[in-house]
Amino acid sequence: MSVANSQPRRTRSGSRRDEAARLAVLHAADDLLAEHGFGALTVEAIARRAGVAKQTIYRWWPSKVEILLDTLIEDSGKRLPIPTDKPTAEGIRGYMRAFARFVTRDPAGKVLLALIAEAQHDPATAKLLHERHLGPRREQERDMLARAIDAGAISPGLGADAIDALVGAIVYRALTGSSVPYRLVDALCDDLLGARTG
Incomplete structure (x- = not known):
């Protein structure tokens, strides 16, 4: 058995949420809603404010x-x-x-x-x-x-x-x-x- 195969497999984080990023998204959504209202709130704007990729948000929230x-x-x-x-x-x-x-x-x-x-x-x-x-x-x-x-x-x-x-x-x-x-x-x-x- 090779050394590589004898090591325990590292658990992949996959779509698990990074807590700091999750909180940044929630705070960004909260702030943007207060500033611009529901109609003007977009996932793109939340992603920009939170400093995360739009795809990350869609992976966590529909x-x-x-x-x-x-x-x-x-x-x-x-x-x-x-x-x-x-x-x-x-x-x-x-x-x-x-x-x-x-x-x-x-x-x-x-x-x-x-x-x-x-x-x-x-x-x-x-x-x-x-x-x-x-x-x-x-x-x-x-x-x-x-x-x-x-x-x-x-x-x-x-x-x-x-x-x-x-x-x-x-x-x-x-x-x-x-x-x-x-x-x-x-x-x-x-x-x-x-x-x-x-």
Whole structure:
């Protein structure tokens, strides 16, 4: 047996993502969306900004929507975690305030709004957004409310579905370019959760 054949085979990296390049692509997509909007965002522009080949991006992501979804999922997980500690009305209000900040001030929140807008006329985007982000996150948010209901911290007339009324009102304001002041968030929480949180 030759020496060459006796060496262990080196694992080929193939299409495995280089973490630095992956993060550069996600950050580039996030920044370009904030600067130019969804319509002007292209894979070519993302590749230029990230300093990677366009072919590399297409090997990892089939479309700009998939890139933006990965950006959204990663950033919302870090910057908008869903509380898992003891459920309280005050904790839910804090989360809703953070959500209002996220969709009005955070670049990742702008990604969420852009994908929601795109989903209105692109069924494929709507399906991906629901499957990969909105659906799983809504289940966690409903669980947060359900635990608070079980603990007697809140008593919303809508049950755990009150999360839809809370999130929906905030997203509507953000989508229409309106501010989402904390007093509005607090009033929504007080009215919809059946508990005074202030």
